[in-house]
Amino acid sequence: MLAGRLGKALLLTAAVAVSTAGAASAAEKIKVGALRLASHAPSFIAFERGYFADQGLDVEFEYFQAAQPMAVAIASGDVDFGITAISGGLINLAEKGAVKVIGGALSEEEGIPGQKILVSKKAYEEGVTAPSFLKGHSFGITQTGSSFHYMAHKIAEKEGIPASEIPLKPLQKVGAVIGALKSGQIDAWAIVPNIAETLVQSGEVMEIGQVADYIPGYQVTTVFTSAKIASENKDLVKRFLAAFSKGAADFNAALVDKSAGEDEAEAVLQLIHKYVSADQPFEKVAPAIRSGAMRINGDAALNLESVKDQLAWFQSEKMVSDTITIDMLVDPSFVETY
Structure with missing residues (x-):
């Protein structure tokens, strides 16, 4: 009897181990575009603190030095998600049905030091x-x-x-x-x-x-992905935004609202420094990151009015077609817009 129970327990333990290993190996591999700037901290926090892993995502960062090349990489499928500013190149790719803005990130907010x-x-x-x-x-x-x-x-x-x-x-x-x-x-x-x-x-x-x-409420950066992912893999988009939003919440609490306490602020600064100005001493970099922290929109909410203004400006400068509409550029179904 005891031997039978022991055997069942061992089999159960083995099954759990296999199941856990299978779940770990089943993590979905994605590439996330980033710049080595403090404004990209939510992605770094979500990675370091396991928020992406919690959503079943195995993230690899692809680093860029400007916004437009990132948009091209999203359109080509070399990168799955990007967080950066809206550019003429991104809008033109949206008109071709290649990319979609799915959320908001860095924003100008009254009372908080901005650009x-x-x-x-x-x-x-x-x-x-x-x-x-x-x-x-x-x-x-x-x-x-x-x-x-x-x-x-x-x-x-x-x-x-x-x-x-x-x-x-x-x-x-x-x-x-x-x-x-x-x-x-x-x-x-x-x-x-x-x-x-x-x-x-x-x-x-x-x-x-x-x-x-000069630009009150400016939606400085947005979250975007390929139009294919936005339309055919909505669950992936939701999981990515959930993890990203959790990273943003940590960033805002630690450095913007300053509600998380000094120990957490120090921990977040140390984490960011691994990705931003890592070649410089922490003591030199941390004060600038701390004092210059800008709001990252909670739950990746998107200032749609700001995006509309940006689209109108690109059109007025003849850098994008007059025929492109905000619906071609933005999929508002994933986050709150305002």
Whole structure:
């Protein structure tokens, strides 16, 4: 009798072990596009804390240095999900039925430090001490049709400066823009606060304004995937967004709302540092990440009105077709929109 029970127990243990091993091996492999910026922290947190694994996802990161190449990678199927700014390239791919925006990520929010408008020390000394003095001065962007292009024109529009009178300098990569600004090869740029603060601290760059004063409520980055995944694998999208949202909640609680306590803030900063400026000492990087933390939308909610404004601007600049609609660009069925 005892031997029989023992045998059954051993068989049950073996079955559980096999089942667990099978579940682990069945984790769905996906690639997630990212930039090594603090604004991508929710993905890093979700990975490090097992939130993706909890959703049955085996994540591999694919790193990019600009938004448009990530959109191309999503469309080609080389990457499954991306988190980055809306670009002309992304919109054109959406019109072709290749990609869909499925949620929101980084956003400008009143009362929280947001993206900074910067100028080189040389330009500042020449009198560019406020955005109103940008006329005739160069502005760095990664590519034509990037979010930097959009910001430059929105700043010019509000200041009453013809967009053509702020020369744009496409430099392809964020690192190249940073180098050009520090050396005075370009006059101005706008970027997330943790990078901006590090540059200002170098003494070679000056802050002259905030993007939020020119684009209130700006949905800076969005979550997107291929149109095929959005339509044919909705469960995968839901699982990805659930894990990403959990990472965003940790980030916001630790560094934006500061409701999680100092120990948690320190833990989150240590985690982010593994992916952001890992070649620099933690003591140097952490203060800028902490003070420059921007809101990541809870539950990946999407500011649809901001996305509509961005689409309208790209159309006004003739970078995308007038025939593309917001429904071609966005699938609003996965998250709350406002």
